[in-house]
Each structure stands twice: as structure tokens, then as C-alpha cells.
Amino acid sequence: MERKNKIIISLIGVLSLTFFGLLLFLQSININFVLIFFILSFILCLIRIETVFFLVIFSILFSPEFKIFSLPSFSKPVYVRLEDLLILVGALGMIGNRAIQKKPLFKNTPLNMPILTFLSIYLVATLRGIIVGAIPLSSIFLVLKLIEYFLFYFITVSFLDTPRQCKFLLAAFFVVAFLILGYYFPQSFRMEYPLKVVTSPFEGKPEPTTAGGVLILIMGMAFSLFLYEKRKNTKIIYLLILFLSILPFLGTLSRTSYFAAFIALIFFAFFTRKKWILLLIPLFIGLAPIILPSTVWARISYTWTHRSTWIFDESTMERILVWRKVWWVIKRSPFVGYGAGFLNVIDSCYARIIIESGLLGFAVFI
Structure with missing residues (x-):
């Protein structure tokens, strides 16, 4: 009977959060709906935190993004998606849940120290980049986004028993x-x-x-x-x-x-x-x-074009030439890079990490 009640509570919570999530967007981010959404999510986290995992997984792919604010000092508007709210609320719910059960805030895992070290390097690199004028102030939000994803890892690990x-x-x-x-x-x-x-x-x-x-x-x-x-x-x-x-x-x-x-x-x-x-x-x-x-094969074969010599298309060349940017950064700031958002990097995770957090960040990441 207890399990049945928990399932009913979970379903009600999921439907309520979905309903208020839709209202949140339809009402152009009315602050009252934001508060209601936060409160419902937090209560659900305390009761059945696993239902929030389903909502986060769903919203990562199916949530639109909406602009929170834009200031002259920021190069880009600040956007938030539904999973950003859910992860934040899930973290608060997890803290409350573990406090009630008198458990440590985070489980001790082999990744705890590397993650904290990597985030520290990224934060230092970004603050340095902002101070020297290499990147705009809005880059700090890219670091917050990174922290958010690692926070979701800690929530998940704390949940799995x-x-x-x-x-x-x-x-x-x-x-x-x-x-x-x-x-x-x-x-x-x-x-x-x-x-x-x-x-x-x-x-x-x-x-x-x-x-x-x-x-x-x-x-x-x-x-x-x-x-x-x-x-x-x-x-x-x-x-x-x-x-x-x-x-x-x-x-x-x-x-x-x-x-x-x-x-x-x-x-x-x-x-x-x-x-x-x-x-x-x-x-x-x-x-x-x-x-x-035929469309797929044409796309694959487009990677190279035969004109007396083999020439890669623009997209492929960009992925190769990005390492010139990496070398440029290594020569000028080898240890911590220039911070989040420095230079435009297309689909090259390792190159981005070296450019933004230097060889120290890359070593910790690897």
C-alpha cells in the first residue's frame, strides 16, 4: 500500500510540474509561476527525488530556452532552460533529503576531487580572462552551466543506493x-x-x-x-x-x-x-x-573533393585548423588558458578545454 501511495504521489508531482512548466513559458516567465514551479519541484524532491530525474532527462531534449535578462556589459543575453531550474531545485531537494536522513552532503567517489580541481582551474582561468579583457563578463555563466552539469552528477550519485x-x-x-x-x-x-x-x-x-x-x-x-x-x-x-x-x-x-x-x-x-x-x-x-x-553517402564523400589534390571541405578543415588556435594559446597562456568562451571552437572538446583551461585543466580532465 505504501508503494502504491508513493507511485500516486510521483504521478501527481510529475503532472503538476509539467503543467506549471508549460504555464511558465505561456505566461512569459511570470515570477509567480516560477515560484510555484520551484516549490512544487522542491516538495517532490523531498518525497520522491527519482521523478525529478525523469523530468530532467526529458527536458534536456524537449525544453525551449528563454531569455532571463540582457545587460550592456554582457555580450550575449542570458538564457535558461527548464532543466536548469530542475537541476537547481533537485540539488536543494537532495541537500534537504540527505540532511533529514543525517547523511553526508555528497557521497565520496573517486571523481570528487578531480571534478572540484577541474572546476577550480576553469573558474580561475575565466576570472583571469575577464580581468585581462580576453573574454566578456557573461562568460562566467558558461562556468555556472558547467558547475550545473557536475552538480547533476553529484545528485545522481547521491541518489543511487x-x-x-x-x-x-x-x-x-x-x-x-x-x-x-x-x-x-x-x-x-x-x-x-x-x-x-x-x-x-x-x-x-x-x-x-x-x-x-x-x-x-x-x-x-x-x-x-x-x-x-x-x-x-x-x-x-x-x-x-x-x-x-x-x-x-x-x-x-x-x-x-x-x-x-x-x-x-x-x-x-x-x-x-x-x-x-x-x-x-x-x-x-x-x-x-x-x-x-544516396544522400548519406554523398555527405560522407563530400569530406574530400578531388581537384588534382585532396582538399577537405570547410567543416573538416575547421576541425583541423582549430589546433593552430590551441598552439597560439599554449604559447601565450599554457597553464590556465584564457577562460570559458574564448575563441570560437567547433565540435572539438579537447581543443576547447586546452584553449579555455590550459594544459592544467586538460591534464585534470584526462
Whole structure:
């Protein structure tokens, strides 16, 4: 009976937060709705914090962003999304929950010290960059965003105590995965680069790399669980998710995502010791020109253009030339870089980390 009551409370909480979340946007961020949303979220965190995880996972993909304020001293307006509010409230709820249970604020994990060290380096680098005028004051919000994501890690770790809770998070992940696939799948029948590609909602202009990254995560989770799942019915579900993800994944026309999938297969083969996975790679490469849609193959082959010599296209060249920017920063500020938001870096995580936090930040990150 107690479990049934908790489920009812959770459903009421989820529906209430969804309702007030919608009102929040429809009312142009009325402060009263913000307060109600915060209060409801906080109460739900104290009672059943796992329901907030589902909402955060859902809102990361399906939440629009809205402008909070814009000041002359800031180069860009400050935007907030629904998950930003939920993570903040979830953190407060977690603190309250653990205080009531008389538990430590954060669980002790091997990543605690590296995360805190990395954030400290990033904050110092950004403050230094602001002081010397290399980056605008608004860059501090990029650091806050980074802190927010690490905070969500601490919330998750503090929540996970039993296998049942892990299964709940996995179930929430795949429920949202089905919703995402329901949004992506219809888009995959109209592939035409660069305007008609599979992309996430509320992005303004198409950002296929974001969608590709999400689908890589979904396919990776489904495939890894499929390899080790013993129950036949559950294996079929994972296989279904995997197959439903393939067409939208191809529809992103994101070469970065394609390359990530290739690397993921190699890692699966190495860590699972299943040799048949290695056979998939040459088999797929050999059949790719035949089985891939013409739009996808054209996008892949566009990486190079044959004009007496091999010339990479602009997008690929940018990913190569970004390392010139890295070298420029290393020569001038090798240890801590120039802070968050310095220089425009396209889809190169390691290059961005070195530019923004220097070799110290990169060493801690690795």
C-alpha cells in the first residue's frame, strides 16, 4: 500500500510540474509561476527525488530556452532552460533529503576531487580572462552551466543506493529515448543537407551534431545492454530501440556522429571480447556505398573533393585548423588558458578545454 501511495504521489508531482512548466513559458516567465514551479519541484524532491530525474532527462531534449535578462556589459543575453531550474531545485531537494536522513552532503567517489580541481582551474582561468579583457563578463555563466552539469552528477550519485534505483533510471532513460525517436523518426525521410536533417527541437537552426550525439548515446546504451541481457523479451526491446535509432542517426548527416559510431564499435569489440563485432566494421565499410541512402553517402564523400589534390571541405578543415588556435594559446597562456568562451571552437572538446583551461585543466580532465 505504501508503494502504491508513493507511485500516486510521483504521478501527481510529475503532472503538476509539467503543467506549471508549460504555464511558465505561456505566461512569459511570470515570477509567480516560477515560484510555484520551484516549490512544487522542491516538495517532490523531498518525497520522491527519482521523478525529478525523469523530468530532467526529458527536458534536456524537449525544453525551449528563454531569455532571463540582457545587460550592456554582457555580450550575449542570458538564457535558461527548464532543466536548469530542475537541476537547481533537485540539488536543494537532495541537500534537504540527505540532511533529514543525517547523511553526508555528497557521497565520496573517486571523481570528487578531480571534478572540484577541474572546476577550480576553469573558474580561475575565466576570472583571469575577464580581468585581462580576453573574454566578456557573461562568460562566467558558461562556468555556472558547467558547475550545473557536475552538480547533476553529484545528485545522481547521491541518489543511487540500490540496483532498483539504477533500473529506475535506465527505465526513465529508455522511456525518454522512445519519445525522442518518435520526434526524430519522421524527420529521417526528408534528408537534404544542410536544411533538412534530423535535429532536436527548439534549436532555431538545424544542429544535427546534437541529435547525432543523443542517438549515439541511445544506441550505445541499447547495444551494450543487449549484449549482456539474459531475458529474451528484454533483449528484443533493446534490439528494437537500436534498429529504430539507425535511420534517424543516418538522417542527421553528421559526419562527426558517424565517426563516433565507428569508434564506439571498436571499443565494444575490444571491451566485450566479442570478435563478431569486429567483423561488422569491414563488412559495413565494404557494403556502405550499396546499402547507405544516396544522400548519406554523398555527405560522407563530400569530406574530400578531388581537384588534382585532396582538399577537405570547410567543416573538416575547421576541425583541423582549430589546433593552430590551441598552439597560439599554449604559447601565450599554457597553464590556465584564457577562460570559458574564448575563441570560437567547433565540435572539438579537447581543443576547447586546452584553449579555455590550459594544459592544467586538460591534464585534470584526462
